[in-house]
Amino acid sequence: MSRPASEPSSTPRPSPIAAPGSPTHPIALVPCALICAGAVFLFWLMIDVPGYLCLAAGLLGAVWTDRTGLSRRLATDLLLIAIALTGISFISLHADISPAGMLRFTLALGWAVVVPYSISRWVYREHAIGFPWGLGRWSRRMWAYLVVVIVAAYLILPWYFLTSGVYTNWPAVVEWHAIARLFIGVNAVGLWDELFFICTCYVLFLRHFRPAVANVLQATIFVSFLWELGYQAWGPFLTIPFALIQGLIFSWTKQNLLYVVVVHLLFDAIVFLVIVHAHHPQALPIFPLVHG
Numbered sequence: 001m002s003r004p005a006s007e008p009s010s011t012p013r014p015s016p017i018a019a020p021g022s023p024t025h026p027i028a029l030v031p032c033a034l035i036c037a038g039a040v041f042l043f044w045l046m047i048d049v050p051g052y053l054c055l056a057a058g059l060l061g062a063v064w065t066d067r068t069g070l071s072r073r074l075a076t077d078l079l080l081i082a083i084a085l086t087g088i089s090f091i092s093l094h095a096d097i098s099p100a101g102m103l104r105f106t107l108a109l110g111w112a113v114v115v116p117y118s119i120s121r122w123v124y125r126e127h128a129i130g131f132p133w134g135l136g137r138w139s140r141r142m143w144a145y146l147v148v149v150i151v152a153a154y155l156i157l158p159w160y161f162l163t164s165g166v167y168t169n170w171p172a173v174v175e176w177h178a179i180a181r182l183f184i185g186v187n188a189v190g191l192w193d194e195l196f197f198i199c200t201c202y203v204l205f206l207r208h209f210r211p212a213v214a215n216v217l218q219a220t221i222f223v224s225f226l227w228e229l230g231y232q233a234w235g236p237f238l239t240i241p242f243a244l245i246q247g248l249i250f251s252w253t254k255q256n257l258l259y260v261v262v263v264h265l266l267f268d269a270i271v272f273l274v275i276v277h278a279h280h281p282q283a284l285p286i287f288p289l290v291h292g
């Protein structure tokens with residue numbers, strides 16, 4: 001007696017790019033890529049009109065993919081990122097630690113975090129954006145990685161800043177209150193980076209795409225911002241892996257924001273010391289391995 005032919009499985013293959021349970025089609029990457037291209041134009045190339053056109057095109061594309069069933073609520077999520085990027089684009093990101101400059105940074109960067117969070121929480125009535133500080137116990141691997149961060153930052157950052165000359169993108173501070181403002185500014189922007197690029201952009205992209213795809217998207221925006229901030233010359237060879245690693249750490253630690261922030265601020269502490277040393281090498285001779 002012959003065996004009945006086996007019926008083909010009706011279970012669809014999981015998408016290689018879509019987040020689990022998400023209907024996101026690969027074509028939905030196009031609107032997201034346009035949003036990221038907008039960030040590249042606005043902050044890396046510093047050309048506003050093409051940047052705004054890319055943001056608008058990305059939103060229109062997301063509306064189309066939502067209406068055709070190729071994505072779900074992609075337009076509403078991309079709108080939050082576009083609103084934030086537009087607000088940031090209204091100021092120059094060149095380091096300005098004057099009281100007026102720090103106020104401009106506070107307002108623009110605060111807008112980029114507070115407004116998307118508020119819309120998501122009280123207009124969309126969702127909890128898509130959050131700030132999971134993760135106050136639990138850290139593993140030995142996490143502590144070991146912090147040591148790696150300090151050593152790597154001490155060896156790499158002085159070489160980058162001093163040989164490329166990008167330290168001149170930050171002011172030469174002399175008086176104690178200017179040094180204090182530089183320290184506060186560097187670390188405040190570092191904290192904000194994680195609140196926006198990781199807890200806002202990365203998390204919103206994760207609603208639609210697998211972590212690897214979402215991480216590349218957020219890193220594109222992250223690195224573009226860092227370019228205008230001052231990490232130029234061959235800085236992207238450092239900022240691209242840094243942005244990707246921060247996203248990986250956020251996923252690896254199961255969205256432990258506190259740990260991600262600590263990693264970033266350790267780097268930024270070295271950045272601050274290198275900037276001061278570069279402008280005043282005799283006053284802070286703590287990086288003897290490299291000379292500008």
